Amino acid sequence: MFASFAITIFFLIVLLFSVIIHELAHGYTAFSLGDPTAKYAGRLTINPLKHLDLFGSIILPLVFLLFSFLPGGQPIIFGWAKPVPVNPYNFRDKRWGGLKVALSGPASNFGIAIVFGLFIRIIDITGTLGLFLPLAQLFGVIIYLNILLGIFNLVPLPPLDGSWVLFSFFPHRAQRIRIFLQQYGLLILISVLLFGGFEWLYVIINWIFSLITGISFTL
Numbered sequence: 001m002f003a004s005f006a007i008t009i010f011f012l013i014v015l016l017f018s019v020i021i022h023e024l025a026h027g028y029t030a031f032s033l034g035d036p037t038a039k040y041a042g043r044l045t046i047n048p049l050k051h052l053d054l055f056g057s058i059i060l061p062l063v064f065l066l067f068s069f070l071p072g073g074q075p076i077i078f079g080w081a082k083p084v085p086v087n088p089y090n091f092r093d094k095r096w097g098g099l100k101v102a103l104s105g106p107a108s109n110f111g112i113a114i115v116f117g118l119f120i121r122i123i124d125i126t127g128t129l130g131l132f133l134p135l136a137q138l139f140g141v142i143i144y145l146n147i148l149l150g151i152f153n154l155v156p157l158p159p160l161d162g163s164w165v166l167f168s169f170f171p172h173r174a175q176r177i178r179i180f181l182q183q184y185g186l187l188i189l190i191s192v193l194l195f196g197g198f199e200w201l202y203v204i205i206n207w208i209f210s211l212i213t214g215i216s217f218t219l
Contacts, residue, residue, distance in 0.1 A: 025108035027084035035090035056080035102164035109150035117212035158185030
């Protein structure tokens with residue numbers, strides 16, 4: 001019981017800092033494109049207190065955690081940090097600036113997964129995986145959660161980054177669809193999550209995990 005609780009706490013800590021790095025990537029990419037909004041708002045910092053969102057960082061993850069303890073409940077890791085403020089009118093690249101900012105968040109998560117994944121792949125190749133097994137398991141959680149965040153955020157539903165990727169290619173005549181998704185995207189997203197509509201994502205996540213580390217994910 002204690003081990004399960006400790007793993008859950010570690011999951012939540014990794015999730016918190018992973019989403020913070022995700023948001024920092026958005027902010028720094030926007031800054032590199034000429035938008036200082038996040039910098040002036042004091043958001044280009046690793047300080048968690050600057051990024052915590054009461055609903056997305058605390059309430060919603062706890063609600064999903066409670067659901068997972070119900071009979072037949074499935075463990076769901078979901079939440080977000082407070083989005084960094086971005087003003088696309090400041091971008092030097094008006095056409096593709098929004099797309100670059102949107103993709104930078106998932107890219108940061110894939111980058112984290114690759115860095116920690118290389119460690120596991122190296123010790124596996126050298127035959128020392130057993131010696132570093134506890135550390136490799138902790139790294140495995142970091143890798144898995146960051147792959148999950150990267151893939152999940154590419155789903156084309158607001159408020160996820162994938163919606164902004166989708167909107168970057170939307171023709172003007174499809175604005176009504178965009179408005180509809182912006183109004184109801186979060187409700188659709190939470191409903192699909194609660195009813196297990198994203199189970200297929202785990203197949204992709206497990207495949208990417210194995211591709212990066214050379215082993216299957218185990219906890």
